[in-house]
Amino acid sequence: MNPEKIRNDFLVLNQKKPPIYFDNACMTLKPRQVTDKIMEYYNEYPACGGRSNHRLSRKVTEEVLRSRRIISDFFNTKKTEEIIFTRNTTEGINLVANSIKKGDKVLCSGKEHNSNLVPWLVRKDAVHKTFRFNDIEDFNAKIKNTKLVSIVHVSNVDGTSNNVKEMIKIAHENDAIVLVDAAQSAPSREIDVRKLDVDLMVCSGHKMLGPTGTGILYGKMEVLEQLSQFIVGGDTVKNTQYDSFEQEGIPERFEAGLQDYANLIGLGEAVRYLKKAGRSDIEKHETRLNEKITEAFNRLGIDIIGPKEPEQRAGIISFNVGKMNHHDVALMLDSNNIMIRSGMHCAHSWFNANNVQGSARASLYLYNNEEEVDFFLEKIEKIVKIGK
Amino acid sequence: MVLCFIALPVFALLGLFSVRYRELSKEAIRCLFRTVTLKPCDTGLDQRIRSKFTAKLMFWPSLARFVYAQFTILSWFFVILLLASAFFSGQGLYNYAAYGNCNGQNSNAFCVFNVVRPEQQECTTFDVKHELYPFNVKTKGHPVRGNPLAKLTIVEYGCYSCPYTKEAEPAVRQILKDFPEVNLVYHDVPLSIHSNSIEAAHAALCAQEQGKYWEYHDKIFERQDKLSNETFIAFAGELELNVTQFSECYSTNRYQNVVDQEYNDALSVGIYGTPTFFINNANLVGPQKYKSLKAVIEKEMPR
Incomplete structure (x- = not known):
């Protein structure tokens, strides 16, 4: 993987004064191939998919199917139909949460994004339990009578991972099904859903070079068949009477209304781009850059949230500069054309439980390079002096 | 956030020409209200202003550190300057309107308001x-x-x-x-x-x-x-x-x-x-x- 060559594909990085974009855990940039593909839909076949029988409509249907196949192949699903398009990870989790029944026990880790916490909390008839993040012993202790385990793969707070493979094994031994939030892992980790034996998995297109408003829900066919319909209406039914309806097959029954064809087609192109770049190479590249940042942070005495070893945090460095407010750090970097995130990163529960006010978070991706890291560290060093 | 005393008139003036500053002046109004009622500013405007100022001074870390650490005191200083300058400007405008000279009746001192007049x-x-x-x-x-x-x-x-x-x-x-x-x-x-x-x-x-x-x-x-x-x-x-x-x-x-x-x-x-x-x-x-x-x-x- 050649980051310099890759950078040429991102128009925003080819401006006169390109931003140093280290907010990839929130949203990644989009390569030209993705935006071109989106424009191809609007310019060449801007029609309905799966409904009309004319040439343009058939083209849309084919392109969306192509996109679904690329994604299916990317995650090595058994069937293409096991890929459901959603608007984002949050919608995918809500779709699953909609099927939870009264008294069902849902087990989550203690470092979940609000999207994998609130959908369970609003189901007051369900029983929500929490285990310590990546603590197999605690997981084992709490798995009994669990209906669904819903866990984050890679935490957006600090980049650490749950041992999902082991947890899935234990969950299955206890007759629980597992939903993995792969929003942070899918963009840069090799995920083979069959090897992982995961029942359900969700991720977002916008964090993996794809368009905004696109997400993926993977589910084993037998699990998807158990799920209740979530949003219903056009395209989710085969036939209706005044007093009844016959639901569509999978995946259509979960994709209500006219779809965002342009972006779904763009998402397929983004996944194709990622496959070509190689996820293991992306992960190695992120870790290499993170090593450099971690080494400098340790020298400067900056507090890193999470383990000290960069390989355990992949492309994420969540940190605080002394007593300086994390928003101040981000705003000062912004004034120097460096974009990072600050705050509680939609994981308020973890920050509140650990009595941490928030953090600044730099997150790396395939197009970031050493030159950017050096500039970032140069500015951080000055901020450290200001905060002393 | 005392700097909102300055931010409000500045953003309000700029807001006449740009929608962006109108939003900022709304934030400044809210901050001003909260400051007057002894509550912390909750719009983040104070943080943004402080961070922007500090970032501009990053070439001189000691100065930046001083500004960052003493921003509230510096803000008070500028607010007092603003109020004093507003008072004297108002007085000058009144004199100019009443006597035709911003320095008051029968003054022959230099008047800034006259400087643009051709006869000056x-x-x-x-x-x-x-x-x-x-x-x-x-x-x-x-x-x-x-x-x-x-x-x-x-x-x-x-x-x-x-x-x-x-x-x-x-x-x-x-x-x-x-x-x-x-x-x-x-x-x-x-x-x-x-x-x-x-x-x-x-x-x-x-x-x-x-x-x-x-x-x-x-x-x-x-x-x-x-x-x-x-x-x-x-x-x-x-x-x-x-x-x-x-x-x-x-x-x-x-x-x-x-x-x-x-x-x-x-x-x-x-x-x-x-x-x-x-x-x-x-x-x-x-x-x-x-x-x-x-x-x-x-x-x-x-x-």
Whole structure:
């Protein structure tokens, strides 16, 4: 993987004064191939998919199917139909949460994004339990009578991972099904859903070079068949009477209304781009850059949230500069054309439980390079002096 | 967040031109309200301003550290400055509206509001505009134009080579024509920045020797763009003066001491530019329009 060559594909990085974009855990940039593909839909076949029988409509249907196949192949699903398009990870989790029944026990880790916490909390008839993040012993202790385990793969707070493979094994031994939030892992980790034996998995297109408003829900066919319909209406039914309806097959029954064809087609192109770049190479590249940042942070005495070893945090460095407010750090970097995130990163529960006010978070991706890291560290060093 | 006291008027003003600043001024209003009610600002505006300021100073880490750490104190300092400057500006505006001078009634100090008015331009060699001292103005022994028994005298300090002095000439002459009870005393202040100003002063005094001071005065301004030793002699001929006598007077600088004395007198009055007019204790600096002179004359005219 050649980051310099890759950078040429991102128009925003080819401006006169390109931003140093280290907010990839929130949203990644989009390569030209993705935006071109989106424009191809609007310019060449801007029609309905799966409904009309004319040439343009058939083209849309084919392109969306192509996109679904690329994604299916990317995650090595058994069937293409096991890929459901959603608007984002949050919608995918809500779709699953909609099927939870009264008294069902849902087990989550203690470092979940609000999207994998609130959908369970609003189901007051369900029983929500929490285990310590990546603590197999605690997981084992709490798995009994669990209906669904819903866990984050890679935490957006600090980049650490749950041992999902082991947890899935234990969950299955206890007759629980597992939903993995792969929003942070899918963009840069090799995920083979069959090897992982995961029942359900969700991720977002916008964090993996794809368009905004696109997400993926993977589910084993037998699990998807158990799920209740979530949003219903056009395209989710085969036939209706005044007093009844016959639901569509999978995946259509979960994709209500006219779809965002342009972006779904763009998402397929983004996944194709990622496959070509190689996820293991992306992960190695992120870790290499993170090593450099971690080494400098340790020298400067900056507090890193999470383990000290960069390989355990992949492309994420969540940190605080002394007593300086994390928003101040981000705003000062912004004034120097460096974009990072600050705050509680939609994981308020973890920050509140650990009595941490928030953090600044730099997150790396395939197009970031050493030159950017050096500039970032140069500015951080000055901020450290200001905060002393 | 005390800086919202400053942020609000600044953003409100900029908001007249850009929607972006309207949003910021709304945030500033909220911050201001919360500050007044002793609550912390919750819009993040304070943080953004502090961080932006600090980031601009990152080249000087010590200064940036000081600004970051003492931002609240610095904010108070600027707020006090703003309030003081708003008070004095308001006072100046009131004076300007009420008396036509931002420094108050009868003040002859420099007024910033006047600076853009064309009549406030003047020829000067002095860097500082300062107080004038009308009590040092002398009229005795100087040529008088107009009614010698007039009730009111305009004392003008001008320079023969100054374009602004020339610009004021028509208004002054019209005043003398329209107000028979007003006369004029002209003091020459030859400024070294203009060529031939000192020579013109000498020439006018040589013409005065032959009783044609004002005729020569007018001639110099008429031909201001063509002043030279030759033209000064030529003017004498045109005014039917004794050219031999004039030439001798002019070439020997006969009135050097008078020219020097006039200049020193002007300094003692505090003249910093020409033309400067005194009408009683009122003063006007720059090429005044007829209307301005008339207004002061009507005000100062003895009843």
